[in-house]
Amino acid sequence: xxxxxxxxxxxxxxxxxxxxxxxxxxxxxxxxxxxxxxxxxxxxxxxxxxxxxxxxxxxxxxxxxxxxxxxxxxxxxxxxxxxxxxxxxxxxxxxxxxxxxxxxxxxxxxxxxxxxxxxxxxxxxxxxxxxxxxxxxxxxxxxxx
Amino acid sequence: xxxxxxxxxxxxxxxxxxxxxxxxxxxxxxxxxxxxxxxxxxxxxxxxxxxxxxxxxxxxxxxxxxxxxxxxxxxxxxxxxxxxxxxxxxxxxxxxxxxxxxxxxxxxxxxxxxxxxxxxxxxxxxxxxxxxxxxxxxxxxxxxxxxxxxxxxxxxxxxxxxxxxxxxxxxxxxxxxxxxxxxxxxxxxxxxxxxxxxxxxxxxxxxx
Numbered sequence: 299x300x301x302x303x304x305x306x307x308x309x310x311x312x313x314x315x316x317x318x319x320x321x322x323x324x325x326x327x328x329x330x331x332x333x334x335x336x337x338x339x340x341x342x343x344x345x346x347x348x349x350x351x352x353x354x355x356x357x358x359x360x361x362x363x364x365x366x367x368x369x370x371x372x373x374x375x376x377x378x379x380x381x382x383x384x385x386x387x388x389x390x391x392x393x394x395x396x397x398x399x400x401x402x403x404x405x406x407x408x409x410x411x412x413x414x415x416x417x418x419x420x421x422x423x424x425x426x427x428x429x430x431x432x433x434x435x436x437x438x439x440x441x442x443x
Numbered sequence: 444x445x446x447x448x449x450x451x452x453x454x455x456x457x458x459x460x461x462x463x464x465x466x467x468x469x470x471x472x473x474x475x476x477x478x479x480x481x482x483x484x485x486x487x488x489x490x491x492x493x494x495x496x497x498x499x500x501x502x503x504x505x506x507x508x509x510x511x512x513x514x515x516x517x518x519x520x521x522x523x524x525x526x527x528x529x530x531x532x533x534x535x536x537x538x539x540x541x542x543x544x545x546x547x548x549x550x551x552x553x554x555x556x557x558x559x560x561x562x563x564x565x566x567x568x569x570x571x572x573x574x575x576x577x578x579x580x581x582x583x584x585x586x587x588x589x590x591x592x593x594x595x596x597x598x599x600x601x602x603x604x605x606x607x608x609x610x611x612x613x614x615x616x617x618x619x620x621x622x623x624x625x626x627x628x629x630x631x632x633x634x635x636x637x638x639x640x641x642x643x644x645x646x647x648x649x650x651x
Contacts, residue, residue: 404485409563410561
């Protein structure tokens with residue numbers, strides 16, 4: 299399956315929906331591990347207390363990829379990092395719903411040759427359906443020479 | 444007029460700089476350029492309007508593209524609807540001959556960039572694929588070059604009598620203005636840039 303076919307078949311289609319609880323102890327531990335000093339993230343008594351914006355990167359849906367997604371496109375790939383878009387404060391103690399989709403598949407060339415990039419996106423919403431956070435995770439596969 | 448001809452904003456998948464941040468950095472660091480060109484990877488950004496930033500910072504902000512061919516990456520200046528219809532900017536296997544020919548036909552100018560870079564520069568492909576027809580200008584000063592890469596580009600330019608331009612290939616704010624091109628004339632827009640490149644008389648400049 300080539301990249302164009304992957305795009306047509308999988309990009310933009312939600313393949314998983316999972317609930318995640320923002321546990322108070324986890325949020326506080328995450329903030330401390332990150333060296334966070336802003337009391338909004340590190341002091342539960344602060345009136346605007348919330349989880350750090352990058353907190354949602356620790357979650358993962360029940361499925362990593364769509365059911366029929368070809369394994370060779372992510373087996374053996376390496377982590378290209380995550381991008382977080384914060385839409386609203388992450389409420390500590392709340393349960394959020396995270397949906398997964400493949401946001402993009404593309405190829406590019408660089409010093410080390412050609413690579414395929416897979417963008418795995420998780421969108422988190424609160425129980426009212428309001429957007430809280432979008433996390434894009436890039437997976438990079440080095441193409442065969 | 445001095446323009447940095449090769450930069451990427453957050454519109455590129457690997458760009459980490461907002462255009463406004465580039466402008467602020469140029470002014471804060473008093474970098475002696477009059478403007479820059481955004482050459483986003485494998486696309487042409489026809490949505491963004493930077494005129495307000497141009498006015499606020501007194502900088503010329505132009506748009507081009509960086510496409511990918513079998514000879515490596517190529518900057519394209521003066522992108523227009525005809526050129527966008529001529530080939531698929533998203534492909535990574537465009538024939539260099541097509542990019543050069545169609546650019547010429549559509550009133551644009553193609554400039555192979557970072558020629559000394561492994562895999563994605565011209566030098567790596569000359570021995571195996573032969574010398575391509577139609578190359579007139581190459582990037583001889585690149586802010587993204589490693590040791591020896593710009594020297595290889597300069598040698599290539601001298602051997603084949605190519606004109607040379609400079610660009611930073613900035614992906615983060617602090618990399619803009621490392622390399623640029625000094626033109627002997629005013630450049631107001633993309634058409635002017637193509638005309639200036641075709642007229643010649645420019646030179647690559649480097650500050651790092």
